[in-house]
Amino acid sequence: MAAAHTPPPAQRLHPAVLVVLALAALMTLAVVVTLWHLRRDTLAIETRGLQTLASASADELERGLQGVLLALQATRDDLREARLQPQPASEEAAAQLHRRATLIPLLRTLWVVDRSGRLLAASTPAAVPAIEAFHPAAGDDEADAARVSEPFADLASHETSVAVALRFVGPDGAFGGWVVAQLPAGGLLGAFPAAEPAPDTRLAIYRRDGLRLAGEAAPADGRERLAARRRIEALSFELVMTRDVDAVLARWRELARIAGATSSGVLLIVAALLWRMLRAERSRRLVQQQLKERGEHARRLEHKLARSQKLDALGTLAGGVAHDFNNILAAVAGFGDMARQAAAEGSQQARHLDRVLEAAERGKAVVDRILTFSRGGLRPATVFAVQPVVEQVLGLLAASAGERLQIERDMAEQPPLLVRGDATGLFEAVANLCTNAMQAMPDGGVLRVSVRPLRFDAEHWTSHGRLDAGECVAIEVADTGRGIAPEIMERLFEPFFTTRGQAGTGLGLAVVHGVVAEFGGAVDVRSRPDEGSTFCLLLPRVTGVTVEAPPPGVAVAGAKPLPPGRGQRVLVVDDEPALVALAEEWIAGMGYEPVGFSDARLALAELQADPGRFDLLLTDEVMPGLAGTALAQQARRLRGDLPVLLTSGYGGPDLLRRAAAAGVSQVLAKPLGALELQQAIERALQGAAVPSA
CATH class of the missing domain: 3.30.450.20 (PAS domain)
Structure with a gap:
């Protein structure tokens, strides 16, 4: 039967x-x-x-x-x-x-x-x-x-x-x-x-x-x-x-049309990504049902894979939304700032515009954290030692620990344990874990932080990720707090999920997961109710190289006022007309002569007609028909000494590699500020070596 x-x-x-x-x-x-x-x-x-x-x-x-x-x-x-x-x-x-x-x-x-x-x-x-x-x-x-x-x-x-x-x-x-x-x-x-x-x-x-x-x-x-x-x-x-x-209201209607078209595009992208996410979720459920009768080990692996796939899908969704929202924030913040400068001090218009700019800044902070989770941020990857970064975190936390909270540390001092990635990102991830551990012990307890080398001879699966065989650096943060319930463990690293009600944003652990993923590592979480929790960050170890960057927190000299431009012609390319108009107004105010295009192919045709006409190319990366890196590569073929600045709200190491191969002078993260843009243009025109953002 x-x-x-x-x-x-x-x-x-x-x-x-x-x-x-x-x-x-x-x-x-x-x-x-x-x-x-x-x-x-x-x-x-x-x-x-x-x-x-x-x-x-x-x-x-x-x-x-x-x-x-x-x-x-x-x-x-x-x-x-x-x-x-x-x-x-x-x-x-x-x-x-x-x-x-x-x-x-x-x-x-x-x-x-x-x-x-x-x-x-x-x-x-x-x-x-x-x-x-x-x-x-x-x-x-x-x-x-x-x-x-x-x-x-x-x-x-x-x-x-x-x-x-x-x-x-x-x-x-x-x-x-x-x-x-x-x-x-x-x-x-x-x-x-x-x-x-x-x-x-x-x-x-x-x-x-x-x-x-x-x-x-x-x-x-x-x-x-x-x-x-x-x-x-x-x-x-x-x-x-x-x-x-x-x-x-003619110009206002044009701006409203652009904003409406952009919002509609974002909503369509959201709908498409949600549809793909639901399809992936349905497929995962079918696979889970088919594997239900398999052994316990296979079920654990499938469960961990499902967690990883879900976080990857959420990262893709969040990164796509954040990229398009970045463009809207750039236009709102840029034009809002110019309108604020034109408004009379103390007027009702000035107060309203201040509220708009404050909302734009809050939106930018949220977008930055979403991009970190989705691994779409523009973070520099350098080789650095892990121990000084963790020491800096513990030094900052010691002042707020209180008498009832004890901090224990176990650091492998020699040799320095090196990893490749963004030191500031790791600083933020460790700080988030330590802060969460302290909040889990409101009545006091012990916070244990350790850094040690590990080696895996085969592929290793953790509670929230997978690590290839080889050497790694383990950063472990343990507490003696209330622990984590099993139903919360399932959603621990999902963005916007929090157990703290309105007091939490739900982005802290999501940022931790995104930072670790950028390093190519994994997170392992062990916890039981009323027995505390242990978070272990496993990062691939780098050997045989020297340290390339100092730990975060090094002071940077204040920027000096830049001289105005001398009428150099700047080619501006972005598929958002509002951002082209904003960049043209900024660049003209800096003393340069902007020439804007919202179609990358038309901009390339202008370059082909007269390669010597322009002194610098400023282009967005994600554009229909022709990406910014592809435009930069063809522009450099036409004129090898043309400086190129690339802007993007969604990138990562892959974008930085493509930009370097295309001859880009600097990669700038959206939304841009006027001063940041002026500094990048000045350094690019002077031919200085500029590190990517």
Whole structure:
């Protein structure tokens, strides 16, 4: 009788999947909030600029109209005192009016008409408009109030004009007629046309009854507009200046489009990686089911392999997300910093931008730790002795150990035990393990740290990894604390998993695993509840070479201010248009001449057309169609002395090897700072030997 087939266990959504989905949602929310703040600040800045321009135009028009009113009042006084005696065809009266009209820039013609509208005198031959067309009409206002005509065509100059009239009385005290001034309608706009405002800016001057006298009103097309209104007290005019909101937000919409496209791309990558992770998890479960009946030794090996595969899958997922998130952080931090520098100190805009920059810095710190776990960081690999690094960690911890905590050490002093990797990374890993051990003993206990050489004659499997046969260095951190429960042991090195609630980030042990993996080593964990825990880092030992680097903690001299560039031309290549724009603004501010491309193949074509045109190449690594190292290799074939700087948010030893083979001068980790970029450019142009990041 055939045995019944046992179905595989039901697949549940892994907590890491939920964490990644939450991170993607938070990233999207951060982008949306940042764009909302930028939109509001852009409208506020443009509104203030429009109000300033409107105030300047209103002040200029106020001064011009005051001059016109003074000329009208002086003429009226001359008529009352008989200093001006207008008669038809009187040359003397015309000359007097002409002299007065030439003194006022805004005044074109002065007329004197009697109460019936008959012309008595004029500064220049021109047809006077009918008094009946003025506002307010005769009798509707005080006798001394100025009246303004509708716009009319001046037959002599073929321009549109506006007239202003004042009543006058003769020497006998009786109403004698009107003193009328002709103003060019275009003159009411002042210096606005010559100021070359934005093409969508409109300026219009209105009479008190709402009649437009000059300028161009905003079209009634239902579109949203910014508006600034100013009242001209001299003649109760109203100045209205408008701007199209769509035109004001043109650059903001472009940035929003880029951010939206980038976020969509990141979400697609996350979805693809999650799908692959779920497929791998399902395959692992099937393999586990098939091996269920095998011996205990085979089950232990399969279990350890599954742990390693799961951590590798999480590392790949985290590294891919961190790489794309790095690009978004670089654009947000870079443009946010420039916007902060332009914002007024103490303003609400400055406070909002400070919050954006603080969030970007926190995001960068999280990304750095994720890249360490995923083995995607750009860490230098050098040969160094292990003992001094561990001694430095214990020296720092001794001050905070307290009286109830005892630290025991067992170091193999001679010969020095050498490994190849990043000394700072090992320092952080050992410090994390010692800190966790101290936290596991809140009531006191013993912390034991030892460093010793080991040798394995065959492949060796640990609780969380595999080590090839050969010599290694064992760094062991043991405590007498509460121990680790079996269900926690399964997820010990998963990123974002913590048993400390909100007090922990869940990245400490994940960073330890990533650092050890970069060394090519493995981690072995032994623990039982209430019997303490022992973490052993097994790192491949290096023999037959000398120490290449000092341990971490060596002081570095402060960087001196760099001289500005001398106009050297820098070719900038990145598939993110926002990062190209950011780099161009930075590089131009440093005194160099940037030329940016978001397509590596177009940049290569530009180099092929004129290899001697550029003094330096700055390129991203991960780009569609042509990677940065491939672009650098072809650029160096075209011109062997061209310095090349390579940027990447996700690399590791393999990237450093490819970069060295392609002739790259320096590999820079994203997101970059402006000062870091300027230092790298200066050293590359000087031909100095620059170590990779």
